[in-house]
């Protein structure tokens with residue numbers, strides 16, 4: 001929010017706050033900009049300044065306005081092109097607005113895909129489109145029980161899962177349907193077949209680099225019981241330093257000046273996972289720098305993760321991440337951190353996951369649990385939560401320096417879960433009574449067919 005606030009505190013008695021919203025007018029000098037623009041391009045800004053001042057001010061406060069990239073650059077589309085807003089033509093038949101006449105008429109699309117950004121930011125789009133972020137829909141349709149078995153409703157998916165993971169956009173009768181939009185999930189499938197959404201982190205219409213460097217940009221998706229990276233970061237020393245003094249860091253620094261020790265003192269999510277730091281190059285592929293699949297039931301190397309094998313070598317990626325740490329820490333400190341992490345992985349895999357899985361398989365074999373539907377028996381749920389909740393928290397807490405997540409919300413809860421799981425399993429084995437099956441999963445009405453567009457060509461940038 002662009003607001004200029006003057007806060008005067010008079011000996012703790014009166015706090016007077018004068019806030020002037022800079023939202024009503026763009027920060028860019030429009031008169032100067034208009035000298036370079038076509039009359040159609042000026043019309044967009046002039047009309048939208050009135051009709052949608054929020055959007056226009058955001059655009060005006062961002063870098064694009066300063067370099068002459070305006071509404072028309074991103075939204076003009078082919079006549080009859082995918083995503084064309086037929087309704088917008090009406091704006092050029094208005095008698096109440098100077099620019100509302102056919103002299104300014106241009107075909108406009110509401111949708112703007114990464115392929116448009118690729119015209120000027122080719123590398124970012126190329127890297128992004130090979131990442132797990134961009135391909136997550138294909139992946140979750142391969143492995144997720146809620147989707148594959150239709151165990152929740154399409155409404156729950158559209159307003160839950162797909163807000164983070166991304167939707168499949170559809171246009172019907174010149175209108176984008178409500179099954180897919182609004183949506184800015186990381187793996188959105190666009191009407192041109194491209195994957196992903198740049199505005200997941202660079203929100204429109206500022207498209208700011210500074211915003212994406214802050215942990216809040218990631219934390220709106222990376223939180224909660226199964227992937228609490230935001231909470232983990234908050235708890236770590238790195239996050240504590242960010243909270244205590246981050247407002248003084250130079251967030252707008254260029255890539256060259258975004259240097260540890262100069263622009264910032266402790267890393268954010270983006271610093272460790274994406275930014276250029278020392279010899280580690282900037283990347284829009286968050287799968288880089290990872291040496292484990294910490295979210296998987298059984299932890300494996302990224303290249304061995306069958307549903308979506310990364311085309312990376314874990315040792316090389318680990319060295320990239322280590323090179324980031326080494327800008328602020330010594331080698332022994334960093335090496336020992338990874339030794340500790342690897343011990344945690346081994347402990348989780350061997351002590352908790354494998355024995356629980358062996359027991360589950362034994363129950364299936366003995367007919368005490370039914371394998372045809374996942375999560376319809378208490379023990380299946382217990383097993384799911386063992387790896388999906390506390391098992392993930394233990395591993396991720398250790399990877400990102402949050403002892404409360406490694407132990408109290410992690411291994412401690414693994415122990416509790418493990419014991420109740422084993423106790424119940426022993427009971428079934430001794431009584432030879434098959435487990436109770438939940439008869440009714442409310443609203444298990446979701447489509448189980450894998451959307452066809454997920455198997456089509458995924459990387460339009462590959463053609464160049």
Ligand code: HEC
Nearest residue numbers: 043044047051071072075085091097099100106108109110
């Ligand atoms: C005379 C006024 C006017 C002009 C000129 C104008 N717009 Fe709009 N535009 C509107 C209004 C009003 C809406 C909202 C319509 C609605 O909510 O249904 C709108 C909606 C939009 C949308 C969303 C479309 C959709 O279907 O949801 C986009 C994108 C857009 N305008 C871009 C542009 C661009 C780019 C230009 C210049 C090429 C432009 N507009 C010129 C008034 C205008």
Ligand code: HEC
Nearest residue numbers: 045048055056059064069070071074110111112113199204
């Ligand atoms: C750098 C490219 C870019 C520029 C410049 C740009 N937009 Fe957009 N705009 C986008 C993107 C990306 C979206 C999200 C569309 C999507 O979901 O595919 C969007 C969405 C929109 C929407 C529909 C979403 C909503 O919140 O209703 C409107 C309206 C809109 N833009 C108007 C404008 C106007 C007016 C301007 C100029 C003041 C402008 N845009 C400049 C890229 C741009």
Ligand code: HEC
Nearest residue numbers: 063067069073112116117119120198199202207208209210
């Ligand atoms: C016509 C070319 C063009 C298009 C299209 C374009 N950009 Fe840009 N973008 C630029 C230029 C030029 C800069 C400024 C580069 C600089 O400062 O070095 C920029 C800067 C940026 C920045 C850095 C902003 C900052 O705070 O420094 C981001 C993020 C960005 N663009 C995202 C996008 C996204 C997302 C899209 C698509 C919705 C897009 N751009 C479309 C040309 C474009």
Ligand code: HEC
Nearest residue numbers: 140143144146147160161164165220221222223227295296
């Ligand atoms: C708040 C945002 C959010 C919501 C809502 C959400 N997810 Fe996720 N999901 C994530 C994040 C973030 C991860 C990444 C976990 C990691 O790598 O640590 C993830 C991971 C996953 C994975 C594991 C993918 C892999 O690489 O192994 C699956 C499967 C999945 N989600 C499916 C779903 C389904 C199905 C729903 C709805 C029933 C859903 N998610 C709801 C954010 C979300």
Ligand code: HEC
Nearest residue numbers: 114117121124125128198200201212213255270275276282
């Ligand atoms: C997961 C979050 C995320 C997504 C999604 C994302 N970006 Fe970025 N982007 C960042 C971060 C973080 C930076 C800052 C990197 C740095 O400081 O070195 C950045 C920087 C940039 C820059 C400035 C690069 C430079 O050299 O200064 C551009 C341009 C950009 N992004 C474009 C895009 C485009 C285009 C997309 C869509 C393909 C996209 N981004 C999607 C997080 C994201």
Ligand code: HEC
Nearest residue numbers: 132136139164165185186200217218221269270273286287
């Ligand atoms: C709109 C939601 C969203 C935002 C914002 C977001 N992510 Fe993600 N991220 C996801 C989802 C969903 C996944 C899980 C993909 C999967 O495993 O299928 C994921 C996965 C990841 C992964 C694991 C990749 C892998 O190969 O296992 C990393 C690392 C990551 N994100 C980092 C970030 C960072 C850093 C940011 C902020 C700069 C960020 N994300 C912003 C949704 C998001």
Ligand code: HEC
Nearest residue numbers: 218222229230233267268269272290291292293294295399
């Ligand atoms: C100090 C550096 C650092 C910071 C800060 C950091 N991470 Fe991580 N992150 C790591 C390391 C190290 C790993 C484990 C890498 C490996 O696999 O070798 C990791 C792993 C991950 C994973 C992968 C989990 C999986 O399923 O495999 C995700 C997702 C992630 N981080 C997201 C985030 C988000 C979101 C933030 C900010 C809220 C963040 N990280 C902050 C260093 C960091």
Ligand code: HEC
Nearest residue numbers: 237260261264265266267272321324325327328334337401
């Ligand atoms: C931009 C600088 C910077 C980067 C990059 C960075 N750290 Fe840190 N780290 C710090 C600072 C500052 C502290 C607090 C120092 C102290 O405790 O005196 C810290 C503390 C730590 C701690 C102590 C945590 C605790 O609770 O005791 C560990 C472990 C750590 N970092 C590991 C890493 C690892 C591993 C990486 C790379 C994945 C990394 N750091 C990247 C600056 C950084």
